Amino acid sequence: MGCNNWLSCFTGSNNSPGNLAATEEIATNNLRVFSYNTLRSATLNFHPANKIGGGGFGVVYKGTLRDGTTQVAIKTLSAESKQGTDEFKAEIRLIANTRHPNLVQLIGCCVEDGHRILVYEYLENNSLATALLGSKGKHRAMDWPTRVAICLGTATGLAFLHEEVEPSIVHRDIKASNILLDANLQPKIGDFGLAKLFPDNVTHVSTRVAGTMGYLAPEYAQLGKLTKKADVYSYGVLLLEIVSGRSSSKAAFGEELLVLVEWV
Numbered sequence: 001m002g003c004n005n006w007l008s009c010f011t012g013s014n015n016s017p018g019n020l021a022a023t024e025e026i027a028t029n030n031l032r033v034f035s036y037n038t039l040r041s042a043t044l045n046f047h048p049a050n051k052i053g054g055g056g057f058g059v060v061y062k063g064t065l066r067d068g069t070t071q072v073a074i075k076t077l078s079a080e081s082k083q084g085t086d087e088f089k090a091e092i093r094l095i096a097n098t099r100h101p102n103l104v105q106l107i108g109c110c111v112e113d114g115h116r117i118l119v120y121e122y123l124e125n126n127s128l129a130t131a132l133l134g135s136k137g138k139h140r141a142m143d144w145p146t147r148v149a150i151c152l153g154t155a156t157g158l159a160f161l162h163e164e165v166e167p168s169i170v171h172r173d174i175k176a177s178n179i180l181l182d183a184n185l186q187p188k189i190g191d192f193g194l195a196k197l198f199p200d201n202v203t204h205v206s207t208r209v210a211g212t213m214g215y216l217a218p219e220y221a222q223l224g225k226l227t228k229k230a231d232v233y234s235y236g237v238l239l240l241e242i243v244s245g246r247s248s249s250k251a252a253f254g255e256e257l258l259v260l261v262e263w264v
Helices: 006-011 017-028 036-042 082-094 128-131 144-164 218-223 229-242
Strands: 050-054 058-064 071-077 107-110 115-121 169-172 179-181 187-189 196-198
Touching: 036 058, 082 107, 082 196, 107 169, 128 179, 128 196, 128 229, 144 169, 144 179, 144 187, 144 229, 218 229
Parallel strands: none
Antiparallel strands: 050 058, 058 071, 071 115, 107 115, 169 196, 179 187
8 A cells, every 4th residue: 555645644543554654754854753652751641731832733742752851842733623634744744854043943753543743842932922922921021132133033034934945935824922932042933834835936825814813914814815925924013022022912902903013
């Protein structure tokens, strides 16, 4: 039994040809393939105390690998979400061989029975949303040089995706919670589940609207025509957040104003 597209092999069980095909293909992409038991052990059976993030497509846990020193971020995909499975495939396909100092590095994955798990480098200072905007009551003071460095680093990573990767990648969900910070507060763009390939010979891609309210470019939100400018608009909103210290979420302003741009 074989697969024309390795992504279609993900429905196999642990010992099925489908899983073996997926494992072999992933290995060629220089990614580590982890067993479910290894990742369960790394997170102390996915203990709630190790939870560091989450969203509509799954939960992210902090884990320590068996060497006792290597810390990783383990993103578990929600089994109930078909769209989440598509996201899982997209993340691996788009960033398996993409490396840049301002992109979160994908280390490996787990494709075993019904489990779909991504393993990323662990970043000590969590997300920009937590560090700067006070998510869950936790935030830190940032001086202006640090904020400028975060702006420039994020822009550098985004320019790499748009101008240096072939074909280009449009992220589609640039926002504070997807900008992660390492021990030195260097920013790294993460979560490529909504990303789209963008060939040079096209002016736009017509697609379903995806992303986060408050960060969506108006022309993309209204017409569904995706260009690189959609990421640039989202980055502009992110700049406003970094400068003002205000979140773009609707909850931050109530019903009278819809987005940070209107507030400004």
